[in-house]
Amino acid sequence: MSAALVNPIRYRPIDWSRDGPALQAFDAAYVTDRCYRVVADGLGFTLHDVPLAVPFRKRYDLSGLDEDIAAAGFTLIAHQGESVAGFATATYHAWQRSVTLDNLFVAPARQRRGVGAHLVAATAVYARGTPARQVWLETQTTNVAAIDFYRAQGFGLCGLDLALYDPQQVDPREVALYLARPL
Structure with missing residues (x-):
């Protein structure tokens, strides 16, 4: 019998008192060998998919996750x-x-499994x-796997922000990309 059938993935609302320790220890990281470079073109922008000589590694800080969950x-x-x-x-x-x-976030071992x-x-x-007309999100030009995933889920690029991230806090290759999926 397959392990997936013996121990299936289950979904439920997050309960911080129960889930907090596991979520704080969650591996919220990615590694990529390519990124998008944003090039200004008159009044528009073009994204160029570029290979990286050295893989880019990012680990998200989940220290404020309890506040995100509460809100x-x-x-x-x-x-x-x-x-x-x-x-x-x-x-x-x-x-x-x-x-x-x-x-x-999806654990690396569970990615590409639905x-x-x-x-x-x-x-x-x-x-x-809700009365919402769309689902909207922000990600980075370095998170190519996430961008590809969201596009496969029906999201489209709807904007970017060249100055959102503090260059003293993040890699200068990171530019904020906004994606939206109409409902």
Whole structure:
């Protein structure tokens, strides 16, 4: 019998008192051998997919995750036994009629197995229960795997911000990209 059938991935709302320690220890990192370089072109921008001579490594700081979860209108954790397979948080913003996908992480060992797609689909179900017109998110030009994943989930590029990230805090290759998926 397959291990997936014996110990399937289950989904439920996040309970910080129960899930906090595992979420704080979650491996929120990625490594990539390519990134997007943003080139200004008159009044527009072009993204160029460029290979990197040295792989880029990023580890997300989850120290404020408890506050994100407390403020979120939607939370979902994917777990397989005691192991966290992934999680998502989202917030509805009435002023723009949008749901922001604040956090979506999938454990490296569980990637490309449907966990992320399930988290996105569940976020869309939550969003459809609000007056939202779209689900919106921000990621970085260095997170090519995430960009590819979100595009496969129906998100499209809707903007960028060359100055969002403090260059003293992040790698200068990181530019904020915004993606949206209409509901």
